[in-house]
Amino acid sequence: MPDKKPFKVLVLCTGNSARSIIAEYLWRRLGKGRFETYSAGSTPTGKVNPLALWVLKDRYDIDAGDARSKSWEEFKAAGVQFDFVITVCDKAQEACPVWPGQPIVAHWGSPDPAAAEGTEAQKRYAFIQVASQIYQRISLFCAFSDEKLEPIAIKRIGDQFKIQDEGQMAR
Numbered sequence: 001m002p003d004k005k006p007f008k009v010l011v012l013c014t015g016n017s018a019r020s021i022i023a024e025y026l027w028r029r030l031g032k033g034r035f036e037t038y039s040a041g042s043t044p045t046g047k048v049n050p051l052a053l054w055v056l057k058d059r060y061d062i063d064a065g066d067a068r069s070k071s072w073e074e075f076k077a078a079g080v081q082f083d084f085v086i087t088v089c090d091k092a093q094e095a096c097p098v099w100p101g102q103p104i105v106a107h108w109g110s111p112d113p114a115a116a117e118g119t120e121a122q123k124r125y126a127f128i129q130v131a132s133q134i135y136q137r138i139s140l141f142c143a144f145s146d147e148k149l150e151p152i153a154i155k156r157i158g159d160q161f162k163i164q165d166e167g168q169m170a171r
Contacts, residue, residue, distance in 0.1 A: 004146065006031075006033060006034055006035050006036040007034060007035050007036070007083040007084060007146075007149060008035075008036045008037075008038075008080070008081065008082045008083050008084070008103075009027060009031075009035050009036070009037045009038070009082065009083065009084045009085075009086065010037075010038050010039070010040060010072070010075060010080075010082045010084070010085045010086070010103075011023040011024050011027070011037065011038070011039040011040075011086050011087075011088060012039070012040055012041065012042070012072060012085065012086065012087045012088065012089075013039070013041050013042075013087070013088050013089045014041055014042050014043055014089050014091045015041050015043065015044055015045040015069065015114070016039055016040050016041025016044040016045065016069040016070060016071075017041070017044070017045040017047060017048055017049045017052065017069050017114060018048075018049045018051070018052040018112065018113055018114045018127070018130075019052075019088040019089060019110050019112065019113070019130060019134065020039035020040065020041065020088055021039055021048050021049075021052045021053075021064065021067050021069070022052050022055065022056060022127075022130065022131050022134055023037075023039060023086070023088055023134050023138065024037050024038060024039035024067070025056050025060075025062050025064045025067065026056070026060065026062070026131070026134060026135050026138050027138050027142075028062075029060065029062055030135075030138050030139055030142045031138075031142055032142075034142070034146065035142075038075065038080075039070075040070050040071060040072035040074065040075060041069060041070070041071060041072065042071075042072060042091065043071075044069040044070055044071050045069050046069050047069055048064070048067045048068065048069055049113075049114050051113065051114070051123060051124060051127045052064070052067075052113075052114075052127065053065065053067065054124070054127070055124070055127040055128055055131045056131070059128060059131060059132075060131070060135070081101035081103070082101065082103040083101075083103055083104065083149075084103055084104050084105075084106070085103045085104070085105045085106075086105075086106050086107070086108055087105075087106075087107045087108070087109075088107075088108050088109065088110050088134070089109060089110070089112060090107075090109055108134070108137050110130050110133055110134060111126070111129075111130060112130075113126040113127040113129070113130040113131075
């Protein structure tokens with residue numbers, strides 16, 4: 001019996017420098033091989049925020065040194081088909097293109113920790129808060145069985161559950 005292919009997940013943000021990078025690497029860890037996860041941006045900054053790398057290493061012991069800021073056009077041009085597309089900022093949600101294969105699209109908005117002002121400690125705290133929020137959302141998502149995550153199953157139970165802005169499943 002062949003192994004089941006992992007679900008493909010794309011996490012989108014505007015700059016692909018903080019929130020979407022954090023989500024990509026947390027999802028890889030929490031998904032335990034069930035998900036093939038990527039991140040991208042509508043207008044990528046071209047660099048990963050050092051505090052995103054710091055929070056992943058410091059709080060979750062994840063080395064994201066290979067992370068890079070990239071455009072979602074990279075995936076569109078390659079025709080990659082995703083099962084789930086998650087936007088983590090309002091601007092990316094508004095600009096989100098139509099993806100091939102009709103993936104399930106959800107919005108899990110989080111404040112931009114890269115926009116935090118203040119001392120270094122205050123900026124780190126903003127990253128910790130956002131990473132914790134993203135961690136909780138991904139943990140809840142990963143708690144669903146593969147059968148519940150299959151796009152057909154989601155369509156079948158669509159009236160019973162809706163993915164809300166808070167990233168929670170609600171009855």
